[in-house]
Amino acid sequence: MMTAEPPAVAIEGVSHCYGRRQALDDVTFSITPSTFAVLLGLNGAGKSTLFSLITRLYAIQRGRIRIFGRDVGHASSEALRMVGVVFQPRTLDLDLSVLQNLSYHAALHGISKHDGRARAEEALARIVLADRANDKVRNLSGGQMRRVEIARALLHRPRLLVLDEPTVGLDIKSRADILAYVRRLVVKDGVSVLWATHLIDEVADDDGVIVLHQGRVLTHGSVPRVLDAAGAEDIRAAFTRLTQATDAAIEGS
Amino acid sequence: MTVELVTLPRVTGFAPVQYAICLKGIVWREGLRFLHQRERFVAALVRPLVWLFIFAAGFRQVLGVSIIPPYDTYVLYEVYITPGLMLLIQLFNGMQSSLSMVYDREMGNMRTLLVSPMPRGFLLSSKLVAGMAVSLPQVYTFLAIAWFWEIEPPPLGYIAVLPALVLSGLMLGALGMLMSSVSKQLENFAGAMNFVIFPMFFASSALYPLWRVREGSLFLYYVCQLNPFTHAVELARFALYCQINWISLAVVSGCTALFMIGAILAYDPSRGFLARRGEPGGGA
Structure with a gap:
């Protein structure tokens, strides 16, 4: 079998x-x-x-x-x-910081603030944007925004x-x-x-x-x-x- | 050869603490967005203050207000219109957050919310709570400024009016959410102003007591009576003077429930106006 x-x-x-x-x-x-x-x-x-x-x-x-x-x-x-999703149109909040966007997503999945922040920092390190964590999304390039969106989609560890x-x-x-x-x-x-x-x-x-x-x-x-x-x-x-x-x-x- | 599918461990439901985290996250984001839109805050305050400082001052002599409940003495016209102006703030806030939903949906933020595994009814209710929560500091800032204009309700009234504002904030937010799901015309603010905000505000007891309206037009009087905004204003007016207007409480509670159920159904994918509205990307 x-x-x-x-x-x-x-x-x-x-x-x-x-x-x-x-x-x-x-x-x-x-x-x-x-x-x-x-x-x-x-x-x-x-x-x-x-x-x-x-x-x-x-x-x-x-x-x-x-x-x-x-x-x-x-x-x-x-x-x-x-499932983690990356939609075709940009879905990040331009006026919020990168970290705030990720924390919001973590909250939507019921992930605690502490855990969410740790995951967000780890995710940002992986996409080499750790130094931009507190920048407004508006100030990122198109490619960087996409990377953040992918990091966000993976935050709740989907398969x-x-x-x-x-x-x-x-x-x-x-x-x-x-x-x-x-x-x-x-x-x-x-x-x-x-x-x-x-x-x-x-x-x-x-x-x-x-x-x-x-x-x-x-x-x-x-x-x-x-x-x-x-x-x-x-x-x-x-x-x-x-x-x-x-x-x-x-x-x- | 038999192939057996491996069953993954089942993860069902969410713990109450996870619901709390989710609600807190949604309210926090709405608050942050509001803080980033400073013009919105200024506009939200200037609008009722213009009515209070200019309109009310001009009409003080023209429109006399007799002794009607909840007031136990003659009151100045400014005092009379204050609850209506508090609700005007909430009305604008409700419409603005509903339009931000339309905008969000186009920008895709609404999608981020709706693909959360939490139940959709819970997500939308949280969104309403968030919109309502943002309206409260606006109303209290207005009341604080009005206090210097000698609009001084009893100190306890400031606390008593809070539950009334919570309820009316939810009602107006739910109305806006319902509209954002059904109507395409309201996607610009001018449309909302002309077809919703102005009629609701003027055909209510916000600016003139209903007995005066009745003297002018019986028809308009009935329209005002049927307008849920009238009851939201009256609920706040009575609460501000530590009294309860039971009829208004019943109407506002009923309308809140009705509008919320309507909005949740409208965003339900299976009944969905969402799908009927068009293709992915809100028509993009």
Whole structure:
């Protein structure tokens, strides 16, 4: 007999509509614990909607989402404890200091002031921003703000980190730094990561990939499997081929 | 081959101390934000003081106020409108924190709050408590300045009015929160001023006793009677003179409960206006 951990995220048959517009259509995929999975899709593919469902901002209309076996719909509190979120728009309080932002997040998770402060200081040391702890967030650069947001998302020690387009609007160096930092979290701390992006060059060879296009999952699996499915040489060609085939099929119908 | 899923240790519920930490954190953040917006504090004080120093002085001769409860003697017009102005502060504060929720949601701060694993009803109630808590020092600062203007309620009245202000602060905050979830028009402050603040303030007993309104228009009199703001003002007016206006207490308590339930339902993801309002990022 083999024992296996439940998937970090299991999404089964999830559909979502805004009025008449269907944003997600029967989305199904799962992520193996302690791996880095890239949710690849153009703007408007439905990535942010999926994130809002995973984090219970919106109720699930159809289908089921489980985080390490906990149902987001029925055991949302248990499920949410295991998730750290970095949203696409900045969600830090610009007028408060870095430390105050982190302390607020700790309080929202019921972590005591003393413990929260210790965790915040440790987190800031890890992202090399310890000396900026008392600076207003407003005075940080875009890349630094993102790092603080990631540190904040990890403060309650979640096992799953979900990030929605975390590198948008950052310069090349900040992008590379943040990507490398999050990849290290997977390797060193065993955190599971769902990384949504439209930037194909952020995919590495040993990542899991989910291609989301117009609310549907076109393919998912390891990079070789995705290349196989598309009959392509590299991930960029695979993505283009898969999405164009879908667009052509939609136009033809 | 059978594959057995490893069950993770269950972590359910939160200890009372964790709820307390969460509430304290939310109130603390609201307080910090308020301290950072110094213009907001100044504006919150200047508004009622203009009414008190200028409007009331001008109308002192025109509008005589007869002896009506809770006053046991003729009072100056300034004294009469003081409770209304205290509530005006809370009304603006309630609308401002509701608009900050709209703004927060766009900036994403509301998301930070709502993805906390704490129950959503608790998170939103804490947010209301925080907004109300911020209104109290504003009202008491106003009362302190008014004291120099010879508005001197009995010393005990300053304590007695506190529970009334807590209740009315929650009611007005909940109303604002409810509005922020349903209406898109109120996303700018001018909209809130025209459609909520002015009508609520003027169609109430804040500026003139209702028996005078009745002499002018019976219809308006009934509108004022139905306006929860009237009852919030009366509750504070009586409390400031160490008395209880039971009808007002009942109306304000009822409205507070009603608006709070409404606001919590409106932000419930399954019933949610939140999802109906639009796509992630508050329409972004």
